[in-house]
Amino acid sequence: MSGVRAAGPQRGSAQDLTYRWLKRHIAQMPRHDGTFLTESEVAQAAGTSRTPVREALLRLEAEGFIRIVPKKGAYVPPISDAEVRAVMQAREMVEDWTIRRVAAQGAEFAVELERLVAEQAGLLADPVAFIDCDRVFHRTIVRAAGNPVLAEFYESLRDRQIRMGLRAVVRAESRARAVLDEHGAIVAAVRDGDAERAGQAVAAHLSSTLAALSVPDMADWTGLAAREEGS
The missing domain is CATH 1.20.120.530 (GntR ligand-binding domain-like)
Structure with a gap:
């Protein structure tokens, strides 16, 4: 997940903060490109543990932003x-x-x-x-x-x-x-x-x-x- 930047200081629950951070990060990706995100890389970049990352990814999957692929991570698909x-x-x-x-x-x-x-x-x-x-x-x-x-x-x-x-x-x-x-x-x-x-x-x-x-x-x-x- 190259180019991921560390999050600045924020307030709120870890899950909500991670969810908003991820949503914003995904929004800045070129829409024609697809890429995989891993829990560990997101956790490190967002400055949180893997548990809120996992919960945030599940929310984003339910909203149609990503697809979770077992053993590979969260796939952010291109937008046609x-x-x-x-x-x-x-x-x-x-x-x-x-x-x-x-x-x-x-x-x-x-x-x-x-x-x-x-x-x-x-x-x-x-x-x-x-x-x-x-x-x-x-x-x-x-x-x-x-x-x-x-x-x-x-x-x-x-x-x-x-x-x-x-x-x-x-x-x-x-x-x-x-x-x-x-x-x-x-x-x-x-x-x-x-x-x-x-x-x-x-x-x-x-x-x-x-x-x-x-x-x-x-x-x-x-x-x-x-x-x-x-x-």
Whole structure:
């Protein structure tokens, strides 16, 4: 597991910390590459014992991030272009329905979305935090629609997209600025209470996101490789 960096000081249960560390580490792997992780190497890099590593790997396997292969370790499979398209198609169905429902809330709801866009605009130098804020923006819309079953399903989609998007969406600051503009168009439509325009803005945003995800891995933003949660 070459290139694994030691984790910085963190707080919380050993299993939860190891789980978050592993999830972030996997997210930073190129999506077209498959690799094996071993309990001992992860434990050493994460600064924990093998027991929480084993428990974290089981959680990640249940979520579809890895496959545990007896006597070999945890296999992180490559992500195909077909899987990327499938996830984005599912996201579009959920987000189109939810944005059209929440658009009726108009200016009051738009205030919270504007706050999130402003926060995200301040994170251009921090791609990990930028993506985290992006997720909060979309999650806020989905949850506001008031369907907990759909919200839970949506979270699983975003979990699957972590590895797809962390490297691809923020490989260049120009894409990040485009995301801010696209989010701004969504907010403007919600502010006006225009459900049709809001749906179109979401569709345009997800279409450009899919295009960015489809570009082969290139150099990431300076400093991305050096960042880990809690470092």
